[in-house]
Amino acid sequence: MMRRLPALVLATLALGACTDRSPTDARAADAPPAPAVAASSPPPEGKRAFAPPPESAIPAGPYGDMVRLGREIFLHTRKNAPAYVGNGLACVNCHLDAGRLADSAPLWAAYGMYPKYRKKNDHVNSYGERLQGCFRYSMNGKAPPLEDKVILALETYSYWMAQGAPLGVALEGAGYPRVPEPGRAPDYARGQAVFQRDCALCHGADGQGQKVAGEYVFPPLWGPDSFNWGAGMHELDKAAAFIRANMPLSRGGSLSEQQAWDVAMFMDAHERPQDPRYTGDLAATRKAFHDTPMSLYGKRVNGRLLGAAPAR
Amino acid sequence: MPAGTTDAGCKVRLEWLCVLGGMLMASGWPALGNAASAQALASQGNGRGAPPCQSCHGTDGGGQAAAGFPRLAGLDAAYLARQLEDYAEGSRASAVMQPIARALSARERDAVAGYYAQLPVAAMPAAPKPAADGAGATLATRGRWSEQVPACEQCHGPGGVGVGAHFPPLAGQPAAYIESQLKAWQQGSRRNDPLELMQHLSRALSAEDIAAVAQWFAAQPLPAAKVGK
Numbered sequence: 001m002m003r004r005l006p007a008l009v010l011a012t013l014a015l016g017a018c019t020d021r022s023p024t025d026a027r028a029a030d031a032p033p034a035p036a037v038a039a040s041s042p043p044p045e046g047k048r049a050f051a052p053p054p055e056s057a058i059p060a061g062p063y064g065d066m067v068r069l070g071r072e073i074f075l076h077t078r079k080n081a082p083a084y085v086g087n088g089l090a091c092v093n094c095h096l097d098a099g100r101l102a103d104s105a106p107l108w109a110a111y112g113m114y115p116k117y118r119k120k121n122d123h124v125n126s127y128g129e130r131l132q133g134c135f136r137y138s139m140n141g142k143a144p145p146l147e148d149k150v151i152l153a154l155e156t157y158s159y160w161m162a163q164g165a166p167l168g169v170a171l172e173g174a175g176y177p178r179v180p181e182p183g184r185a186p187d188y189a190r191g192q193a194v195f196q197r198d199c200a201l202c203h204g205a206d207g208q209g210q211k212v213a214g215e216y217v218f219p220p221l222w223g224p225d226s227f228n229w230g231a232g233m234h235e236l237d238k239a240a241a242f243i244r245a246n247m248p249l250s251r252g253g254s255l256s257e258q259q260a261w262d263v264a265m266f267m268d269a270h271e272r273p274q275d276p277r278y279t280g281d282l283a284a285t286r287k288a289f290h291d292t293p294m295s296l297y298g299k300r301v302n303g304r305l306l307g308a309a310p311a312r
Numbered sequence: 313m314p315a316g317t318t319d320a321g322c323k324v325r326l327e328w329l330c331v332l333g334g335m336l337m338a339s340g341w342p343a344l345g346n347a348a349s350a351q352a353l354a355s356q357g358n359g360r361g362a363p364p365c366q367s368c369h370g371t372d373g374g375g376q377a378a379a380g381f382p383r384l385a386g387l388d389a390a391y392l393a394r395q396l397e398d399y400a401e402g403s404r405a406s407a408v409m410q411p412i413a414r415a416l417s418a419r420e421r422d423a424v425a426g427y428y429a430q431l432p433v434a435a436m437p438a439a440p441k442p443a444a445d446g447a448g449a450t451l452a453t454r455g456r457w458s459e460q461v462p463a464c465e466q467c468h469g470p471g472g473v474g475v476g477a478h479f480p481p482l483a484g485q486p487a488a489y490i491e492s493q494l495k496a497w498q499q500g501s502r503r504n505d506p507l508e509l510m511q512h513l514s515r516a517l518s519a520e521d522i523a524a525v526a527q528w529f530a531a532q533p534l535p536a537a538k539v540g541k
Contacts, residue, residue, distance in 0.1 A: 055454075097457040201478055201506050202467070210476050212469045250462050250513050 047172040052100055052108040052161040063156070070157025073150060074099055074107075077139060081150045086141035087273065088209065088216045088225035094138065094233065096246055100161065102173025103245040103252075109174035111162035127155060137231040140273045176241035182258040186236060188302055191266025194259045198248050207270060222270035224311040229275035235294040239264035269301040274310035282307050350427035353420060361415030365424065368408075373431045377530070380488030386534075389422075389429035390477040396421040398504040405501040436484050439531040448528030451521060459516040464525065467509070472529045478506060487523075487530035494522045 058064050058071075073080040075098055077090040092098055099107040114127035128151045132143035144150040165171060196205070202218040204210055209220035220226040232238045244260035246252045255263070275297065279285050282305070286298030297307045354365045354373075365384070369375055373385030384392060398404040399413035400421075413421065442448050450456075452472070455463035465472065467479050474481030482490060496502035497514040505511055517525070 096462075097455070101457050198507065212473060212475055215470075217466070217469050217475050248507055248509075249466065250460055250509055251507060252460065 047170050047174075048166060050108060050165045050171045050173075052106070053163065055098070058160065066153055066156040067160040069149075070153035070155070070160075071098060073153055074157060081135075081144065084135045084141045084144045084150060085139045087139060087220075087227065089139055089219050089227060091134065091139075093219045094242060099157075101246075103175075103177050104242070105175050106161075106173060107158040108161040108165055109171040111158040112165050112167045112169065112171075113174075127158070131155070136276060138227045138233065140226075140228040140231075176238060177245055178237065179240045179244045179257050179260050182261045184258065186240075186261040186265035188266055188269055190259075191262035191264070191269075194255070194263040195266050198255065198259075199263065202249065207267070221267050222272045222311070224273060226272050226311075228273035229297050229307055229310065230277060230289070234268050234272065234297065235292070236261065236264050236268055236296070237294045239268055243267075265296075269296050269304075269306060271304075271306065271309060271311045273312060274307070350420075350423040353416075353424050354427060358416065358420060362412050362420070365412075365428075369428075372434045373428050374434045375486060375489070377486040377488075380486045380492060382485055382489045383433070384428040385431035386433040387429060387480055388474070388477045389425045391480055392425035392428055393422050395504075396425065403502075403504040405496070433484075433534055436534060441531055442524070442528045446524060446528070447521060448524030448526070451517075451525045452528050456516065461513045461516050464529070471532045473534065481534065482529040483532035484534040485530060487526040490526035490529055491522050494526070 055071075058067050069080075074091040074095070077092075078085045078088070094104070095101070095106065096104040102109075110130070111127060114130060115124045116130075117124050126146070128146045131151055131154050132146070135141045136143045195207075199221075200207075202210065203221050204218070206223075207221040208223050209216045209225070210218040216225075227233050233242065240257075240260045243264055244253070244255055244257065248254070275285060275289060277285065277289055279288065282298045285307070286295070290297040299306055353362065354369075355371075357363045357365075366373070368379070368381045369384050370381070373383065375381045375383035395404065396409075396413045396416060397418075399406060399409045400416070402410070404410075416424070451461070452464045455461045455466070464482065467475070468482050469475045469479065472482035474483075493502060494510075494514045494517060497505065497510045498517075500511065503511055514522075
C-alpha cells in the first residue's frame with residue numbers, strides 16, 4: 001500500500017471523473033463531432049440505439065468471474081471495495097439497474113467513449129481514471145490504483161456490457177438527459193416542497209436515507225454519508241438531469257422540468273463532505289474547481305455558507 | 313357491504329369469507345362494554361360491531377396463510393393505523409375489513425395498531441424455497457427495469473423485511489394475500505399507496521408474475537426476533 005502511494009496521489013490529483021466537469025467542459029467532451037455514422041443513420045438526435053446483453057449471458061470461466069466481480073463491486077461497493085469507499089453509497093445508487101439503465105449514465109454507453117480528452121484536467125483520461133474519480137468524489141473515498149483489481153473488475157464489467165457497441169459513438173441513453181433551464185430560477189423553498197411531497201417518503205424527512213440492519217435501503221442525499229462537494233451530482237444541471245429521469249424511484253419522468261431543478265437546488269444546498277481538493281480556503285477552492293453557476297459550493301444559501309462547515 | 317366497492321380478494325379467493333364477514337355483521341356482536349384495552353379488542357372485539365381480530369389474524373397476530381389473512385404482528389404501528397383509517401374512509405376496499413374498521417373509533421384503531429406492532433413475530437415454519445433464478449426471485453431482487461419496475465427489495469428491504477413506517481414487510485405474508493393486494497392495486501380497489509407507487513408498478517405485472525413473486529416472498533423467512541416498534 002505504502003509503495004503504491006505516490007502513484008496513487010499522482011493518478012488522483014488530476015482527475016475528476018463522476019465529478020467536476022464544468023458545463024462547458026461537458027459540452028466539449030460529450031459532443032464530439034459525430035462523423036460519418038451519424039450522417040448515414042440518423043435516429044433521434046443522431047444517436048445510435050444499443051441494448052446490452054442480458055445478465056444471464058455472462059459466461060462461465062475466469063473472464064466471466066471478473067465480469068461478475070465487477071458487477072458485485074458496482075452493486076455492493078462498500079462490501080466489495082471497502083478500502084476505497086468513504087460514505088454509505090454504492091455505484092448503483094446513481095447508475096440504476098446495475099449500470100444498465102438508459103438515461104442513468106449506463107456503463108455500456110460510457111465504455112466506448114474513452115480515452116477522452118478533458119479540458120478540466122487538460123489530459124486524455126483513460127476509462128480507469130474515470131472510474132477512479134467516482135471513488136474519490138461520488139463515493140467520498142480513495143481512488144484505487146489503476147492496476148488494482150477493483151478497477152480491472154469494473155472495466156471488465158463495463159467492457160462486457162458494451163460488447164457490440166460502436167466505439168467512440170454517442171449512444172442513445174448515454175449520460176443523464178439534460179433538462180432545459182427552467183423558466184424560473186431554481187428556488188430553495190419550492191424545492192423543499194417538492195422534496196417533502198416526492199422524496200422524503202424514501203430518503204427521510206432529513207434527507208439521511210433509511211437503513212435496515214445497518215445498511216442503507218434508501219441512500220442519503222446529503223450529510224456525512226453522501227457524495228462529497230467534488231461529485232458531479234452536486235452540480236445543479238447534473239442533479240436535475242438524474243432526478244428528472246430517475247426519481248422518484250419507479251416514477252422517473254413524473255416531475256416537471258421546473259420541479260426537477262427546484263428539488264436539485266434544495267438537495268445541493270445542504271452540507272456534505274468536503275471536496276478532497278480543498279485548498280484550505282473556500283473562495284479559492286470555489287474559484288479553482290467550482291467556478292460555474294451550477295455549483296453552490298462557496299455560495300451563501302438561506303444564510304448558510306455552503307462548504308464552510310462540511311459534513312463529517 | 314358498502315355499495316359500489318369492489319374487493320379483489322373477495323372476488324378471487326375469499327368469497328366464503330365475505331359471507332362470513334357479512335354474517336358476523338348481521339348477527340350483531342354481543343355487547344362487551346367499552347373495550348378495556350387493545351388486547352381485549354383483539355381477543356373479544358369491541359361489542360359495537362368489531363369482531364375479535366384474532367379470530368382471523370390469529371391469537372399471536374401471525375395471520376392465517378391458508379385463508380390469506382395477513383400477519384399483523386410486528387408491522388409498523390403507523391402503517392397499521394393508517395390501513396385501518398383507509399379501510400374506514402374507503403381508499404382501501406375490502407368487504408371484510410371495511411365494516412370492521414368503521415366499527416372502531418379512531419382511538420381504538422391507534423390502540424390496536426400499537427398492540428399488534430409490539431407483538432413478537434412468531435417463528436415461521438420453514439417453507440420450501442422457490443427457485444433462486446425463477447421469475448419471482450428475479451422480480452423481487454432485480455426488478456424489470458424495461459418497464460420501470462425496480463426490484464421489490466429496493467423498497468420493501470432485503471428479503472422483504474420491510475422499511476420504516478411506509479414500506480410494509482412482505483416476507484412470510486401469505487402468498488394469497490400478496491396476490492390479492494397486487495390485483496387490488498391493478499384494479500384500483502386499493503389506492504392508498506403513497507405516490508401511487510404500487511398502483512403504478514403493479515400494472516406492469518402479469519398474473520403469472522404476481523403468482524411467482526407472491527410465492528417468493530411468502531417463502532422468505534422473517535427473523536423471529538424482529539419485533540416491531
